[in-house]
Amino acid sequence: MLISTKAKFFLPLGARRSTVTRLRAEQRGFAQVTGPETIPEENDRPFTIPLAEESFQTYNLDPPPYFVETTKNQLKQLYRDMIVIRRMELGADQLYKERKIRGFCHLSTGQEAVAVGIEHAISKEDKLITAYRSHGFTYMRGGTIRSIIGELLGCRDGIAHGKGGSMHMYSKSYFGGNGIVGANVPLRAGIALAQQYDETGNVTINLYGDGAANQGQVHEAFNMAKLWNLPVIFGCENNKYGMGTSDKRASAMTEYYKRGQYIPGLRIDGMDVLAVLTAVKHGRDFVKRGNGPLVYEYVTYRFAGHSMSDPGIAYRSRAELQKTRENDPLTNLKMKLVDWGIITEDEAKAIEKEVRRFVNEEVENAKQMPAPEASLDVLFEDIYVPGSEPSQRRGRTVDETWC
Amino acid sequence: MASSRNSLRSLARAPRRFYSGAPTPAAKLNLPIDYKTTPILHHTAASLSSTSEYPAGATSKRLNLYQAINSAMRTALSKSDRTIVFGEDVGFGGVFRCSMDLQTEFGSDRVFNTPLTEQGIAGFAIGAAAEGMKPIAEIQFADYVFPAFDQIVNEAAKFRYREGGTGINVGGLVIRMPCGAVGHGALYHSQSPESLFAHIPGLRVVMPRSPAQAKGLLLSSIFEHNDPVLFMEPKILYRAAVEYVPNEYYTIPLSKAEVIKPGKDLTIISYGQPLYLCSSAISAIEKTMPGVNVELIDLRTIYPWDRQTVINSVKKTGRAIVVHESMINYGVGAEVASTIQESAFLRLEAPVKRVAGWSTHTGLSYEQFILPDVARIYDAIKQTLEY
Numbered sequence: 067m068l069i070s071t072k073a074k075f076f077l078p079l080g081a082r083r084s085t086v087t088r089l090r091a092e093q094r095g096f097a098q099v100t101g102p103e104t105i106p107e108e109n110d111r112p113f114t115i116p117l118a119e120e121s122f123q124t125y126n127l128d129p130p131p132y133f134v135e136t137t138k139n140q141l142k143q144l145y146r147d148m149i150v151i152r153r154m155e156l157g158a159d160q161l162y163k164e165r166k167i168r169g170f171c172h173l174s175t176g177q178e179a180v181a182v183g184i185e186h187a188i189s190k191e192d193k194l195i196t197a198y199r200s201h202g203f204t205y206m207r208g209g210t211i212r213s214i215i216g217e218l219l220g221c222r223d224g225i226a227h228g229k230g231g232s233m234h235m236y237s238k239s240y241f242g243g244n245g246i247v248g249a250n251v252p253l254r255a256g257i258a259l260a261q262q263y264d265e266t267g268n269v270t271i272n273l274y275g276d277g278a279a280n281q282g283q284v285h286e287a288f289n290m291a292k293l294w295n296l297p298v299i300f301g302c303e304n305n306k307y308g309m310g311t312s313d314k315r316a317s318a319m320t321e322y323y324k325r326g327q328y329i330p331g332l333r334i335d336g337m338d339v340l341a342v343l344t345a346v347k348h349g350r351d352f353v354k355r356g357n358g359p360l361v362y363e364y365v366t367y368r369f370a371g372h373s374m375s376d377p378g379i380a381y382r383s384r385a386e387l388q389k390t391r392e393n394d395p396l397t398n399l400k401m402k403l404v405d406w407g408i409i410t411e412d413e414a415k416a417i418e419k420e421v422r423r424f425v426n427e428e429v430e431n432a433k434q435m436p437a438p439e440a441s442l443d444v445l446f447e448d449i450y451v452p453g454s455e456p457s458q459r460r461g462r463t464v465d466e467t468w469c
Numbered sequence: 470m471a472s473s474r475n476s477l478r479s480l481a482r483a484p485r486r487f488y489s490g491a492p493t494p495a496a497k498l499n500l501p502i503d504y505k506t507t508p509i510l511h512h513t514a515a516s517l518s519s520t521s522e523y524p525a526g527a528t529s530k531r532l533n534l535y536q537a538i539n540s541a542m543r544t545a546l547s548k549s550d551r552t553i554v555f556g557e558d559v560g561f562g563g564v565f566r567c568s569m570d571l572q573t574e575f576g577s578d579r580v581f582n583t584p585l586t587e588q589g590i591a592g593f594a595i596g597a598a599a600e601g602m603k604p605i606a607e608i609q610f611a612d613y614v615f616p617a618f619d620q621i622v623n624e625a626a627k628f629r630y631r632e633g634g635t636g637i638n639v640g641g642l643v644i645r646m647p648c649g650a651v652g653h654g655a656l657y658h659s660q661s662p663e664s665l666f667a668h669i670p671g672l673r674v675v676m677p678r679s680p681a682q683a684k685g686l687l688l689s690s691i692f693e694h695n696d697p698v699l700f701m702e703p704k705i706l707y708r709a710a711v712e713y714v715p716n717e718y719y720t721i722p723l724s725k726a727e728v729i730k731p732g733k734d735l736t737i738i739s740y741g742q743p744l745y746l747c748s749s750a751i752s753a754i755e756k757t758m759p760g761v762n763v764e765l766i767d768l769r770t771i772y773p774w775d776r777q778t779v780i781n782s783v784k785k786t787g788r789a790i791v792v793h794e795s796m797i798n799y800g801v802g803a804e805v806a807s808t809i810q811e812s813a814f815l816r817l818e819a820p821v822k823r824v825a826g827w828s829t830h831t832g833l834s835y836e837q838f839i840l841p842d843v844a845r846i847y848d849a850i851k852q853t854l855e856y
Binding site for chain 2: 168169170217220221222227228229230231233234245246247248249277278280281282283308309310311315316317375380381437438444445446449450
């Protein structure tokens with residue numbers, strides 16, 4: 067296996083951090099000066115876009131190519147998908163504040179590039195599982211906005227029949243969010259085992275957070291995946307904070323892409339959807355060739371608090387938040403597209419306007435969904451054989467039971 | 470303008486949603502619990518000081534449950550420098566604010582955050598306790614305790630049993646965790662796994678009903694036992710339950726139940742939040758069936774539990790109901806009911822009833838239908854009395 071590592075890799079820890087920070091701040095400027103050489107007129111004609119040099123850091127792995135082949139159509143779709151997720155999260159935010167959504171609700175604003183970049187790099191037959199910050203992934207895996215918002219509202223027509231809420235949404239090839247930190251990781255290794263056994267030739271994308279990276283079962287899954295050469299890309303979505311505790315306070319080693327030790331790793335600029343797309347495509351090919359698992363780290367940032375009850379400012383400074391907001395994945399992509407002349411400002415505005423209308427309409431539809439029916443069939447479904455529900459309920463009036 | 474029109478329209482057409490605590494107009498029994506008047510709590514300092522378990526003549530202060538837990542941990546940290554407090558986000562006060570300001574007062578070497586690593590937290594705490602520390606470990610939600618199950622069951626519970634002649638034990642180890650439903654916690658923020666731990670000899674499982682109880686029981690768990698304690702705090706009471714709590718150090722014995730309302734016709738055995746529901750049901754039945762007098766017992770320690778107090782009561786009343794929030798199957802109710810029929814069979818006038826959560830998962834929209842409510846308890850009392 068080739069080892070390709072950037073020179074800055076060998077700098078002392080403090081120096082390297084500050085270098086990365088500085089490079090990150092300059093990144094947008096960097097990207098602006100290196101646009102694609104030729105942009106075709108046609109929307110569906112492939113052309114090549116270079117990636118910023120800071121997009122990747124490798125661990126025992128050849129880096130992905132520093133360019134991405136794409137089309138105008140795909141670039142516009144990437145932009146649209148990210149705005150849809152942003153608008154959907156803002157819609158959920160509003161419904162929560164109106165006290166229509168109750169309970170737990172974790173928003174992914176700031177992290178859209180990860181969900182969107184991954185989905186554009188894999189096929190619908192590849193499997194994906196993530197943790198509790200799952201709304202964006204659910205949408206990208208094919209969940210409709212109305213079914214996601216409907217779930218948050220606890221409706222029967224929600225994607226999990228109102229049983230799950232924010233953290234528990236499922237669709238085809240998507241094994242959901244998971245409320246237990248780290249619990250999804252070994253589960254995903256099992257999905258990869260089944261894929262290997264069935265020789266499907268597909269890969270499993272296995273996401274968890276920087277907080278979950280310290281759970282023992284994550285490391286148990288690493289070992290099994292490497293031992294049996296499973297087709298899985300572990301992915302640490304490093305948004306820098308496990309709830310209110312920063313990664314540096316919780317992790318002895320914050321280079322999560324090296325945490326697989328014996329598994330090659332890649333750190334990716336998770337604020338650049340094109341970098342995510344390229345990295346996952348590259349990793350998917352690597353895994354499909356039978357090379358075994360990978361450990362990816364998507365470096366991102368959560369703009370909102372951990373959940374709705376966390377304003378997200380007690381443990382990080384407003385200055386830090388402000389600075390990271392300047393590195394918004396949506397703006398990053400839009401600026402590039404406009405600078406390169408792939409879309410105009412007006413076209414970007416038109417996309418935003420259309421998305422706003424679309425999401426609002428979907429949210430309205432979700433708000434009109436009926437509340438769950440008060441019937442025993444619904445309450446005990448998926449637990450009891452119909453007809454064998456507890457007999458203790460007999461002889462009770464509807465008013466007593468359902469009030 | 471358009472948006473305000475939209476929101477008006479949606480208000481008019483909005484489907485009616487029932488969340489718990491929102492009774493229908495027809496409801497007579499399942500009304501929200503009035504924590505300001507419930508007889509379960511000490512609403513005056515005088516009522517507190519008239520109770521024999523609390524220190525006589527002590528000054529007291531009105532605290533809610535999380536403040537009482539905070540006060541107990543502050544007392545423990547002051548009393549012994551062997552006491553340490555840790556868990557996920559505990560340094561900032563924890564998600565329910567139980568450890569507010571403790572890091573500032575006692576320093577980050579005694580009150581600190583851990584990584585998200587429940588198995589590690591439990592194992593780490595057990596090791597520290599074996600070396601004579603008094604670790605108070607917080608599991609952020611009881612639903613998250615399961616990665617630590619191995620450490621608790623195979624290490625903590627068996628420590629004193631397997632120590633040979635060394636005399637080592639893990640007394641002083643307390644694993645605190647918020648438990649129970651609040652109405653919208655869904656699958657992983659609603660569970661009450663007390664019966665899973667109550668199956669294991671070597672553990673003590675405690676669930677307080679109120680702030681003053683919580684402080685005394687927590688201090689007792691830390692300082693008065695050589696067993697590891699699982700201390701389960703009904704999280705719905707963190708803010709809702711407010712009462713007078715003594716300011717100073719005091720303990721309430723573990724494994725000792727309390728008769729919180731004496732009666733002669735029927736015994737209800739419960740613990741934690743459902744005691745408030747039982748209390749409401751009892752006052753309703755005593756109104757509608759004059760002359761009936763129901764006894765209410767708080768187990769307080771779920772394991773090892775106070776059989777004598779329960780048996781004495783049932784021998785007197787001849788009727789018993791066990792009420793708990795967690796699922797009915799293989800629950801605490803089964804153990805209590807079985808013990809009652811073994812020890813008081815000839816005195817029983819009716820089968821022992823269980824009112825508990827149904828055996829299903831707590832889906833987001835379905836919590837209120839699954840948990841025991843006042844109407845179900847009322848119904849059970851009526852059926853048992855009329856058996």
